[in-house]
Amino acid sequence: MSTVYLGRLYRFNAGHRLSRPDRDPDWNLEVFGKCSYEGGHGHNYDLEVVIRGAPDPLTGRIISLELLDTIVNEKVIEPIDHRNLNEVLETGSTPPPTTEVLIRDIWNRLANSIPSPAELELLRILETEKNLFEYSGPA
Amino acid sequence: MSAPGSVDVTRKVRFCAAHRYHRQDWTPEKNREVFGACNNPYGHGHNYELEVTIRGSVDPLTGMVINLRRIDEILREKIVSRFDHRHINEEVEGFRDNIPTTENLAVYIWNLIEPEFSKEEVELSRVRLREDSFLYAEYRGESS
Numbered sequence: 026m027s028t029v030y031l032g033r034l035y036r037f038n039a040g041h042r043l044s045r046p047d048r049d050p051d052w053n054l055e056v057f058g059k060c061s062y063e064g065g066h067g068h069n070y071d072l073e074v075v076i077r078g079a080p081d082p083l084t085g086r087i088i089s090l091e092l093l094d095t096i097v098n099e100k101v102i103e104p105i106d107h108r109n110l111n112e113v114l115e116t117g118s119t120p121p122p123t124t125e126v127l128i129r130d131i132w133n134r135l136a137n138s139i140p141s142p143a144e145l146e147l148l149r150i151l152e153t154e155k156n157l158f159e160y161s162g163p164a
Numbered sequence: 165m166s167a168p169g170s171v172d173v174t175r176k177v178r179f180c181a182a183h184r185y186h187r188q189d190w191t192p193e194k195n196r197e198v199f200g201a202c203n204n205p206y207g208h209g210h211n212y213e214l215e216v217t218i219r220g221s222v223d224p225l226t227g228m229v230i231n232l233r234r235i236d237e238i239l240r241e242k243i244v245s246r247f248d249h250r251h252i253n254e255e256v257e258g259f260r261d262n263i264p265t266t267e268n269l270a271v272y273i274w275n276l277i278e279p280e281f282s283k284e285e286v287e288l289s290r291v292r293l294r295e296d297s298f299l300y301a302e303y304r305g306e307s308s
Binding site for chain 2: 027030080090
């Protein structure tokens with residue numbers, strides 16, 4: 026059976042602030058720069074979900090796209106879109122919700138929800154057009 | 165694993181084609197349930213983008229992994245001439261009973277061009293076929 030990868034793009038936006046309450050403002054400013062400004066800020070995130078599997082001989086698909094959309098919408102988009110990442114991530118605000126933290130949080134939300142034999146292969150998040158993050162699960 | 169000093173070169177080509185997801189052996193209801201709008205009776209189409217990645221060492225004479233002109237020739241002869249402005253189910257051999265999903269197309273395209281690059285003594289590393297900006301399928305010649 027051929028192993029094929031399928032990438033699907035989703036978009037959401039969210040606010041965040043990168044700051045550690047257990048450190049003083051100077052430390053936060055030095056480490057997180059303008060991402061530590063008090064009121065927070067936000068991004069339009071592009072989330073690419075890559076699924077690995079073999080095309081089903083009947084349907085030619087490795088996963089139903091409708092089902093994948095439903096899963097990603099329920100597990101990721103609805104709980105995170107238009108929200109403040111400092112409030113909604115499972116790690117809370119420690120460590121602060123960098124995209125490195127966000128991508129692992131999303132992995133944990135999705136990894137066990139993909140119907141076998143398809144599997145979650147990779148997540149990519151574009152935070153801005155300059156910042157790209159990838160995660161393929163715990164080593 | 166790539167050989168030391170090997171470089172990946174990716175070339176993109178575009179073609180436009182129609183397709184329909186439909187199984188003759190299923191009821192209309194079942195087809196509709198599984199394939200949704202992709203089952204609409206007269207088919208529909210996409211502007212496909214095909215990214216082909218070639219892996220090889222850099223020739224010290226030319227500074228190239230493979231001449232881009234050769235990639236273009238292979239893609240034009242094997243892929244674009246076969247798919248462009250065609251109805252895949254009706255006009256491309258092999259899709260009467262094989263649903264032309266993006267996944268199946270990626271594998272099909274790999275099988276058409278891999279021998280050509282092999283003759284050129286470079287390695288086809290990846291085929292990525294984008295149906296639109298929100299969906300792609302990728303095949304690396306792997307089996308499970």
